[in-house]
Amino acid sequence: MSEAVLGAVADAIDEARLWRLHEEFAAIGGTSKGGVCREALTPEDMTARIKLADLGRELGCTVGVDAIGNMFLRREGRKPDAAPVATGSHLDTQPTGGRFDGAYGVLAGVELFYALRDAGIETERPIEVINFTNEEGGRYAPGVMGSQVFADPDQLKRMLAAKAPDGGVLGGELGVFRQKLGPVEDRPFGTAYRAFVEGHIEQAPLLEETGNTVGVVTGIQGSRKFQIEVIGEEAHAGTMPRRRRKDALIAATHMVQALYRLMEDEEDTIRFTIGRFQAFPGAPSVVPGRVAFTCDFRHPSNELRARLGDQIEGLCKALAGPCGVEVNEYQSSVSVDFHGPMLEAVRRSAARLGVPHMDMYSGAGHDARNMARLCPSAMVFVPCERGISHNEAENAKASDLAAGTRVIAQAVTELALD
Amino acid sequence: MSEAVLGAVADAIDEARLWRLHEEFAAIGGTSKGGVCREALTPEDMTARIKLADLGRELGCTVGVDAIGNMFLRREGRKPDAAPVATGSHLDTQPTGGRFDGAYGVLAGVELFYALRDAGIETERPIEVINFTNEEGGRYAPGVMGSQVFADPDQLKRMLAAKAPDGGVLGGELGVFRQKLGPVEDRPFGTAYRAFVEGHIEQAPLLEETGNTVGVVTGIQGSRKFQIEVIGEEAHAGTMPRRRRKDALIAATHMVQALYRLMEDEEDTIRFTIGRFQAFPGAPSVVPGRVAFTCDFRHPSNELRARLGDQIEGLCKALAGPCGVEVNEYQSSVSVDFHGPMLEAVRRSAARLGVPHMDMYSGAGHDARNMARLCPSAMVFVPCERGISHNEAENAKASDLAAGTRVIAQAVTELALD
Numbered sequence: 045m046s047e048a049v050l051g052a053v054a055d056a057i058d059e060a061r062l063w064r065l066h067e068e069f070a071a072i073g074g075t076s077k078g079g080v081c082r083e084a085l086t087p088e089d090m091t092a093r094i095k096l097a098d099l100g101r102e103l104g105c106t107v108g109v110d111a112i113g114n115m116f117l118r119r120e121g122r123k124p125d126a127a128p129v130a131t132g133s134h135l136d137t138q139p140t141g142g143r144f145d146g147a148y149g150v151l152a153g154v155e156l157f158y159a160l161r162d163a164g165i166e167t168e169r170p171i172e173v174i175n176f177t178n179e180e181g182g183r184y185a186p187g188v189m190g191s192q193v194f195a196d197p198d199q200l201k202r203m204l205a206a207k208a209p210d211g212g213v214l215g216g217e218l219g220v221f222r223q224k225l226g227p228v229e230d231r232p233f234g235t236a237y238r239a240f241v242e243g244h245i246e247q248a249p250l251l252e253e254t255g256n257t258v259g260v261v262t263g264i265q266g267s268r269k270f271q272i273e274v275i276g277e278e279a280h281a282g283t284m285p286r287r288r289r290k291d292a293l294i295a296a297t298h299m300v301q302a303l304y305r306l307m308e309d310e311e312d313t314i315r316f317t318i319g320r321f322q323a324f325p326g327a328p329s330v331v332p333g334r335v336a337f338t339c340d341f342r343h344p345s346n347e348l349r350a351r352l353g354d355q356i357e358g359l360c361k362a363l364a365g366p367c368g369v370e371v372n373e374y375q376s377s378v379s380v381d382f383h384g385p386m387l388e389a390v391r392r393s394a395a396r397l398g399v400p401h402m403d404m405y406s407g408a409g410h411d412a413r414n415m416a417r418l419c420p421s422a423m424v425f426v427p428c429e430r431g432i433s434h435n436e437a438e439n440a441k442a443s444d445l446a447a448g449t450r451v452i453a454q455a456v457t458e459l460a461l462d
Numbered sequence: 463m464s465e466a467v468l469g470a471v472a473d474a475i476d477e478a479r480l481w482r483l484h485e486e487f488a489a490i491g492g493t494s495k496g497g498v499c500r501e502a503l504t505p506e507d508m509t510a511r512i513k514l515a516d517l518g519r520e521l522g523c524t525v526g527v528d529a530i531g532n533m534f535l536r537r538e539g540r541k542p543d544a545a546p547v548a549t550g551s552h553l554d555t556q557p558t559g560g561r562f563d564g565a566y567g568v569l570a571g572v573e574l575f576y577a578l579r580d581a582g583i584e585t586e587r588p589i590e591v592i593n594f595t596n597e598e599g600g601r602y603a604p605g606v607m608g609s610q611v612f613a614d615p616d617q618l619k620r621m622l623a624a625k626a627p628d629g630g631v632l633g634g635e636l637g638v639f640r641q642k643l644g645p646v647e648d649r650p651f652g653t654a655y656r657a658f659v660e661g662h663i664e665q666a667p668l669l670e671e672t673g674n675t676v677g678v679v680t681g682i683q684g685s686r687k688f689q690i691e692v693i694g695e696e697a698h699a700g701t702m703p704r705r706r707r708k709d710a711l712i713a714a715t716h717m718v719q720a721l722y723r724l725m726e727d728e729e730d731t732i733r734f735t736i737g738r739f740q741a742f743p744g745a746p747s748v749v750p751g752r753v754a755f756t757c758d759f760r761h762p763s764n765e766l767r768a769r770l771g772d773q774i775e776g777l778c779k780a781l782a783g784p785c786g787v788e789v790n791e792y793q794s795s796v797s798v799d800f801h802g803p804m805l806e807a808v809r810r811s812a813a814r815l816g817v818p819h820m821d822m823y824s825g826a827g828h829d830a831r832n833m834a835r836l837c838p839s840a841m842v843f844v845p846c847e848r849g850i851s852h853n854e855a856e857n858a859k860a861s862d863l864a865a866g867t868r869v870i871a872q873a874v875t876e877l878a879l880d
Contacts, residue, residue, distance in 0.1 A: 247700070248701040282758075286730050314704070323738065327600035330737050
């Protein structure tokens with residue numbers, strides 16, 4: 045019986061429909077270079093959110109939203125009080141992001157609902173598709189915000205007060221979104237799910253290089269994020285002698301070079317990135333009086349992250365020269381190992397479907413990291429071209445997306461059948 | 463006769479009125495830190511321009527504007543066809559600029575008009591006070607734009623098309639300004655002036671340190687300005703291995719460090735500044751795919767500027783690593799020596815007034831550099847506190863401003879009496 049149902053749901057996954065869904069969402073905030081600019085809670089993100097709610101209603105789901113803006117499309121089960129099984133990811137993107145990062149996990153869930161409907165399958169447990177708020181953390185810090193608050197509601201107040209460089213305030217924009225969306229169910233935080241499965245593109249080239257179609261994600265490396273501000277003194281570029289300057293850019297470039305050296309490991313397992321770096325006031329003939337930059341530091345070893353990350357502040361202070369420097373760690377997360385029985389469920393689906401798969405570790409952070417604190421969780425990776433992501437050139441194959449969705453569909457449906 | 467007139471105009475210079483003028487203009491775009499943000503052709507700059515035109519009309523001047531937006535307040539002389547004597551500077555500021563840079567030269571001219579009126583002095587030649595457009599070059603490149611076009615009208619078309627990072631187009635904003643200003647005289651470029659005298663704060667600490675009140679400026683050092691763009695590849699901060707990255711920020715910081723070393727001279731006469739530096743897309747978890755920065759390089763020696771400036775492009779290319787780099791020189795000017803008889807006229811005024819003065823060289827560029835191509839020109843510097851400029855903390859003493867204005871007033875009036 046169960047095997048027949050699982051076969052039926054996989055058969056009903058429609059590769060062309062799933063690709064069309066990706067195209068339709070990619071058009072919302074689509075860029076001239078084929079990427080997507082749909083940062084959290086911008087008008088583009090709101091349009092995508094409303095489209096998702098409309099799709100959910102068409103598919104017979106109830107739509108719920110919690111206080112941090114996470115969206116829940118719920119397909120009822122025979123036992124409405126049983127702990128639901130959830131899947132999903134995020135629709136927000138980086139400022140120059142791609143068409144698949146995040147969107148894939150949400151749209152694989154929507155496609156699962158289409159398949160369940162077409163195959164006439166009723167599950168015991170309800171199934172929910174979640175769209176988490178502000179996974180990317182580009183416009184509002186920190187990232188994976190929605191799942192973080194979902195798992196730890198004490199963070200809500202601080203997150204609602206988050207400010208974007210463009211002047212936006214998260215709480216205010218959520219209010220605008222709720223008004224545009226119209227009446228939906230108010231959802232509480234911390235739902236006791238039976239399980240959570242997140243689909244995502246790999247964002248690295250391992251699947252492509254090994255000829256596998258699905259990655260069974262065993263864990264996510266931890267990360268530490270820092271905001272660093274160097275304070276010098278503005279001066280006239282044509283008159284102020286070099287020896288009397290307090291040039292924040294000179295000091296900051298010394299720090300940056302030393303930080304890159306500190307984080308250079310022979311094995312190339314450390315991921316260290318200075319993604320934001322800007323000198324102020326930013327006029328060609330003014331000596332910079334201030335530089336602000338970020339550090340994003342990730343590694344599977346909690347010990348190594350603690351040891352090297354703790355050196356960042358001292359190193360910056362030692363290289364500040366005549367300037368001042370402030371180092372603020374604004375985000376930190378330990379490495380997470382996913383739940384063994386959940387990994388088994390994903391491997392079982394892939395094997396049953398004959399999809400080539402491998403175990404792998406995630407370098408990128410994902411919402412599943414936070415969900416793993418609430419319920420048994422897993423992730424399914426699919427290949428993306430050359431591993432390129434956080435880039436408008438991000439690309440993936442329709443057949444890989446569909447194969448991954450079949451694996452997710454079977455795993456979620458199996459968990460919802462008992 | 464002439465000595466009596468020169469004494470009368472100097473006596474009529476009113477220190478309190480001149481200071482009040484500075485306070486009134488500093489309020490237009492005034493910042494909470496006591497500085498001024500009045501970048502060229504912003505609404506604040508337009509407000510200051512209209513206030514200047516109103517002052518000119520109150521003082522019986524005709525108001526003219528040329529096609530690049532330079533403003534001319536003209537006080538008629540007994541011989542309306544004689545070549546006029548001009549003074550002035552600019553009302554635009556850096557984004558975090560001070561109250562005196564530029565404004566002093568314009569307001570000293572306005573104060574001269576007050577003094578001539580109060581002393582009942584009629585001159586043979588007309589006298590004009592000029593407010594040049596976009597001296598600072600922070601919002602629109604290049605700087606000293608108004609005087610450059612005035613001396614070389616072939617530049618007009620290119621300058622009108624200049625774009626600001628905030629989306630403004632110079633030609634369009636000039637149209638808005640003309641509409642707000644109402645009917646004024648259309649002025650041609652390249653008026654054959656008898657002479658031009660520009661008052662300005664020193665923007666360096668030499669007058670203060672030597673106890674002098676006026677600097678007789680003998681020349682202005684030449685400059686070269688470069689825009690450099692480093693092109694790498696955006697990638698995910700959590701997944702892309704270091705050895706496969708094309709991180710534009712790593713390449714750019716190597717270039718910056720090498721450029722600072724190249725420009726480090728024992729005598730500390732080279733002025734080399736990287737004032738604008740920004741990584742794109744500027745998200746904490748995206749490896750920077752692009753960095754844009756500027757170089758501002760000044761030195762009195764035309765030979766040294768040529769030799770070192772020509773090394774910038776090669777040095778950047780050698781350090782680009784896996785990235786590409788483009789170097790574009792967008793502005794270049796040779797060192798200028800002011801006209802001997804004009805320096806004599808300024809020294810004579812200072813000596814007659816008993817104002818302690820010294821000859822000095824200007825590190826900063828000024829509109830007088832371009833005016834010197836059209837007519838005998840000179841500059842009068844007054845001290846500013848600790849030499850700090852291009853900074854909201856910029857400061858000057860009312861008595862120094864008045865003393866400098868008396869020197870300018872006598873020099874201009876003497877030239878206008880023959």
